[in-house]
Amino acid sequence: MDLLAELQWRGLVNQTTDEDGLRKLLNEERVTLYCGFDPTADSLHIGHLAGILTMRRFQQAGHRPIALVGGATGLIGDPSGKKSERTLNAKETVEAWSARIKEQLGRFLDFEADGNPAKIKNNYDWIGPLDVITFLRDVGKHFSVNYMMAKESVQSRIETGISFTEFSYMMLQAYDFLRLYETEGCRLQIGGSDQWGNITAGLELIRKTKGEARAFGLTIPLVTKADGTKFGKTESGTIWLDKEKTSPYEFYQFWINTDDRDVIRYLKYFTFLSKEEIEALEQELREAPEKRAAQKTLAEEVTKLVHGEEALRQAIRIS
Structure with a gap:
């Protein structure tokens, strides 16, 4: 396309x-x-x-x-x-x-x-x-x-x-x-x-x-959350791109905790996965939501994009 x-x-x-x-x-x-x-x-x-x-x-x-x-x-x-x-x-x-x-x-x-x-x-x-x-x-x-x-x-x-x-x-x-x-x-x-x-x-x-x-x-479009709360905010505050303000671990956790209702939309917005890859994750979300495969993929892709491969590995290890 x-x-x-x-x-x-x-x-x-x-x-x-x-x-x-x-x-x-x-x-x-x-x-x-x-x-x-x-x-x-x-x-x-x-x-x-x-x-x-x-x-x-x-x-x-x-x-x-x-x-x-x-x-x-x-x-x-x-x-x-x-x-x-x-x-x-x-x-x-x-x-x-x-x-x-x-x-x-x-x-x-x-x-x-x-x-x-x-x-x-x-x-x-x-x-x-x-x-x-x-x-x-x-x-x-x-x-x-x-x-x-x-x-x-x-x-x-x-x-x-x-x-x-x-x-x-x-x-x-x-x-x-x-x-x-x-x-x-x-x-x-x-x-x-x-x-x-x-x-x-x-x-x-x-x-x-x-x-x-x-x-x-x-x-x-303005990025929104299905539960009505503001995107990019948590109880601890704003999710920053600076690792000194929001650690890669906190950053990773934000994405992995994405609501099922939002995760496919965020995969489209924030990753460079293909249409086929995202549709496969959408299918898996419908069939096995407890595995949270879409959330894990989203968290890995965005954390790697913003903080790099090593920071992603550390975030996963801590998690």
């Missing part, structure tokens, strides 16, 4: 701006795409994994991913999915977190791939030097307040309040897309489902400044 069809089979497509146009583009050209990660902590967590591994799938299919670290947008705060204002972090803190996240992203993408090496960028490189008059004239002029107010990320905050700082976030992310379109030939932005408004704002800015330019957006 083609890449978009595989992503749909895996349940990794929530929305696309032009499905037929995107499928045609992916089948005919090597596409440059990007996904952004704001440094809101000193490590990424497993909630980021779906986006990271989707970039990896694009690269394996021959496309060129750019992982964008939000060194600038991380200083502003994304209102998407938040009920109140984020706490603003010091510039030095965000710089240190950006460096850590850049290192983590480097584990999952191939920067030496022949023909389609991945890249890591930091949006502070172009937003940091931007003066306010240039930003308002070249970017702000293309956005009506009515357009921005209609976005869900803003709508959801009208009653509780939203500062001009966070209100302007979507324009900064839109500018990222335009900048990468101009300098890297980036035609596609992917992100979580809460990023739909920001992604379409970028497409609008590209359309208004570049005319007939063809760019696309794709969102990945």
Whole structure:
């Protein structure tokens, strides 16, 4: 199956701006795409994994991913999915977190791939030097307040309040897309489902400044748990990708304790097993759920992917 069809089979497509146009583009050209990660902590967590591994799938299919670290947008705060204002972090803190996240992203993408090496960028490189008059004239002029107010990320905050700082976030992310379109030939932005408004704002800015330019957006569904609790959280807290914050043993245990109702979906999201392999595990889950073969496979595959073979062996030994 083609890449978009595989992503749909895996349940990794929530929305696309032009499905037929995107499928045609992916089948005919090597596409440059990007996904952004704001440094809101000193490590990424497993909630980021779906986006990271989707970039990896694009690269394996021959496309060129750019992982964008939000060194600038991380200083502003994304209102998407938040009920109140984020706490603003010091510039030095965000710089240190950006460096850590850049290192983590480097584990999952191939920067030496022949023909389609991945890249890591930091949006502070172009937003940091931007003066306010240039930003308002070249970017702000293309956005009506009515357009921005209609976005869900803003709508959801009208009653509780939203500062001009966070209100302007979507324009900064839109500018990222335009900048990468101009300098890297980036035609596609992917992100979580809460990023739909920001992604379409970028497409609008590209359309208004570049005319007939063809760019696309794709969102990945929010990962949920069947029991209603938040994915990636346990009684002891967030499951981080940093082994100093969440040990490989704790990481392995999180996955092996996956509910039967979630495990096949997570195998599709978070592993690179084939359709046939996952369907065989689904059959085994139906026939012999007590063996927990699907959970063991999920825990082994994801732990190995994030922490490596030796850490996986140690986690299994301790278990």
